[in-house]
Amino acid sequence: MRFCPQCGVQTVPQARFCTECGAALSDAKKAAGKKDGKTATRTPAPPVVQQSLFAGLVVLSAYLAVGVGLWVFVLRSQPFPVVAVAEGPASSGGSQALPQDHPPISIPDDVKQRIVTLVDEANAKP
Structure with missing residues (x-):
């Protein structure tokens, strides 16, 4: 008959672990060493x-x-991009960056009217 060295429950002779506490069952030499209350070192x-x-x-x-x-x-x-700030009046349409043979750019009248309407609405409800 074998008994668990941890909890004392009777075990099956071929068992490797106790069915009650789950402790590892080893041969009689190792079991005798555990009866002293010493725990196995990891x-x-x-x-x-x-x-x-x-x-x-x-x-x-x-x-x-x-x-x-x-x-x-x-x-x-990488240097941070430098943004040029115009000190004088705003340039018209940014024509400085366009090629010389580029046709002039103009804003359509209906867009200008919509901008004026939006500005008026914004000023009415600040």
Whole structure:
């Protein structure tokens, strides 16, 4: 007859675990050592797990370094666009950026009337 060293319940001779408490059942030598109340020490993780954890951290660090490098050297090195502010009266139609042979640009009368209507409505309801 075998008994669980953890809870004392009678177990099946071929069982590897106790059906009552789930404790691992081992041969008589190991069971006798557990009767003293000492718990088994946990064995360290196999080196394969530690190596794969280290490799994962190296890959993560490499991605982080590449991302920071791109941000610093590519995105931050580009100058911000300079917006020119006209100090005098507004230019008519932005003709300075058009080619010389471009026909003049004019706003249709119905669009001008709609703009005037929207301005009047906005001024009426501030």
